[in-house]
Amino acid sequence: MSGVRVLVGTRKGAFILTSDGKRQKWDVSGPHFGGWEIYHLKGSPVDPNRIYASQSSGWFGQVMQRSSDGGKTWETVGNKFEYDGVPGTHQWYDGTPHPWEFKRVWHLEPSLTDPETVYAGVEDAALFRSTDGGQTWNELSGLRRHGTGSSWAPGAGGMCLHTILIDPTNHDRMYIAISSAGAFRTEDGGKSWKPINQGLKSEYIPDPTAEVGHCVHRITMHPLKPGVLFMQKHWDVMRSDDAGDKWHEVSGNLPTDFGFVIDVHAHEPETIYVVPIKSDSEHYPPDGKLRVYRSRTGGNDWEALANGLPQKDCYVNVLRDAMAVDSLDSCGVYFGTTGGQVYASPDAGDHWAPIVRDLPAVVSVEVQTLA
Amino acid sequence: MPTIRVVLPQHLQTLAKTYGEVRLDIEGEVTHRAVLDALEIRFPTLRGTMRDPITLRRRPLLRFFACERDLTSESLDTPLPAPVVAATEPFCIIGAIAGG
Incomplete structure (x- = not known):
C-alpha cells in the first residue's frame, strides 16, 4: 500500500513522520540527533531508503x-567541506572584503x-558534490568563481x-539560489554558471535591478515544466517562463508578497503555494492568521486556504x-x-490538520511518496 | 605508552557511541594535539567536531579543563599536567555553557 514519509528538520533534532496513503493517522519517530540543529x-x-x-x-x-x-539507523559520513x-x-555586511568560511550545510539535493x-548547498x-554517498565532498567552484562571487554579501540569516x-529532462542544467546574491543556472553540470536575475527588483539594495545582490528565498519548479520557475523573493513572488532568463512578478492579490516558502502541486504545474508573512521585520503571518495561499493560474490570482489552520493569535514563521x-x-x-507544528493537507490544501504540534522550531520539511 | 582518561561532552559521547570516561593510549608526549589526534583515530565520527577539519583550529565554544585548571589557551604542543599523564586526573573537554 502506498504511503508517505515526512522528513522534518528542527532546531533540536530530526523527526520522521509516516502514514499510509490516507494521511490521517501518523507515526512519529524521533528525535534523531537530539539537541543538534538539523x-x-x-x-x-x-x-x-537512502536519506x-x-x-x-x-x-x-x-x-x-x-x-x-529509511531513517531507522544512521551512519556518520564525511564533513570536510574545503573550498577549491x-x-x-x-563582501561582509559593511561592504568590506571577508574571507570565505564554511559554516554549515543548508540544503541537500x-x-x-x-x-x-x-549535492550540498552551504554557507x-x-x-x-559527493559521488560516494557523502564520504567525500568536492566543490563545484565554477559557481563561486564565475565573476560576481566577490560581490556577494550575506543576508540576515547568513x-x-x-x-x-x-x-x-537535462541533468546538466541546474539552478541554485543564494541569500543574498540571487539565482544562478548551469548548463554543463556545474562547471560554469550565469546569474539569472533579470526582472528582479529589490528596492532595498543600491541598484534595485542589479545583476546580483537579490535576496532570493526559494525557487521551485514542476518536473513536467522544468523551464518554468517560481520564486519567493524577500519581497515579491516571481515567475520565469524561460528557465530564469527573465522574471516577472505574480504576487497579484496576495495580502503581502513577503515570505519564504513556495512549492508546486505534484500534478498541476500551474498550481502553486506560498505562505505570506507580514514583513521582513515581523516574520509572522498577517493579522495572526496562518494561511496558505494557492494559485491555480501560475500566479497573480490567489486564494486563501485556512480550513484547519489557526486563525487567531498565530505568530509563527514558515522557513x-x-x-x-x-x-x-x-x-x-x-x-x-x-x-513546532507540522501541518498536512491530503487534498491539495483544501483541508489542513496538524500531524504534530509541539516539535522544536521546524527548519525543513521534505516528503517521500512510498510505493 | 601512557593511557589517559578523557571526558567528552554528552553530544560527542553520543556521536562516538561511547559512554562515560574514555581511556586513551597516547603515543609519545601527552599534549592537547596528541589527545585530539588519538581521539579522532579511535572515533572517526568525531573528526571535525572538536577542531575545524581544514584549519585544525579548536572550535571556539570548546574548553579543555584538567586538574582544576583551564588549559584551553595553552599551546597545542604543551605537555599536559602530570596527573593527566598518570591518569589520576581526567582531561575534560567541555562545551561552553551558553543559553537561557
Whole structure:
C-alpha cells in the first residue's frame, strides 16, 4: 500500500513522520540527533531508503549523516567541506572584503539517478558534490568563481546556498539560489554558471535591478515544466517562463508578497503555494492568521486556504525549506512552523490538520511518496 | 605508552557511541594535539567536531579543563599536567555553557 514519509528538520533534532496513503493517522519517530540543529534531510528519488541529513551545532560544527534503511539507523559520513583553491573574499555586511568560511550545510539535493551522488548547498555560499554517498565532498567552484562571487554579501540569516534544482529532462542544467546574491543556472553540470536575475527588483539594495545582490528565498519548479520557475523573493513572488532568463512578478492579490516558502502541486504545474508573512521585520503571518495561499493560474490570482489552520493569535514563521508536496493521486501539501507544528493537507490544501504540534522550531520539511 | 582518561561532552559521547570516561593510549608526549589526534583515530565520527577539519583550529565554544585548571589557551604542543599523564586526573573537554 502506498504511503508517505515526512522528513522534518528542527532546531533540536530530526523527526520522521509516516502514514499510509490516507494521511490521517501518523507515526512519529524521533528525535534523531537530539539537541543538534538539523537544517535539512532529503531522500534519494531512486532509492527512498537512502536519506541524507545535515546535522550541525554551534559547539561542534558540521556533521553529515546518511541512512540506508529509511531513517531507522544512521551512519556518520564525511564533513570536510574545503573550498577549491584559494577561497578569496566576498563582501561582509559593511561592504568590506571577508574571507570565505564554511559554516554549515543548508540544503541537500540527491541526484535524480544515483543514490550515491548528492549535492550540498552551504554557507558561506558554495555548491559541493559527493559521488560516494557523502564520504567525500568536492566543490563545484565554477559557481563561486564565475565573476560576481566577490560581490556577494550575506543576508540576515547568513550567506547561504539554500536551493538546488536539477532539471529532470537535462541533468546538466541546474539552478541554485543564494541569500543574498540571487539565482544562478548551469548548463554543463556545474562547471560554469550565469546569474539569472533579470526582472528582479529589490528596492532595498543600491541598484534595485542589479545583476546580483537579490535576496532570493526559494525557487521551485514542476518536473513536467522544468523551464518554468517560481520564486519567493524577500519581497515579491516571481515567475520565469524561460528557465530564469527573465522574471516577472505574480504576487497579484496576495495580502503581502513577503515570505519564504513556495512549492508546486505534484500534478498541476500551474498550481502553486506560498505562505505570506507580514514583513521582513515581523516574520509572522498577517493579522495572526496562518494561511496558505494557492494559485491555480501560475500566479497573480490567489486564494486563501485556512480550513484547519489557526486563525487567531498565530505568530509563527514558515522557513524557506519547510514546505513540500507528496505525489499521491490527491496531492498532499505539508509545511512546518517555527512554533513546532507540522501541518498536512491530503487534498491539495483544501483541508489542513496538524500531524504534530509541539516539535522544536521546524527548519525543513521534505516528503517521500512510498510505493 | 601512557593511557589517559578523557571526558567528552554528552553530544560527542553520543556521536562516538561511547559512554562515560574514555581511556586513551597516547603515543609519545601527552599534549592537547596528541589527545585530539588519538581521539579522532579511535572515533572517526568525531573528526571535525572538536577542531575545524581544514584549519585544525579548536572550535571556539570548546574548553579543555584538567586538574582544576583551564588549559584551553595553552599551546597545542604543551605537555599536559602530570596527573593527566598518570591518569589520576581526567582531561575534560567541555562545551561552553551558553543559553537561557
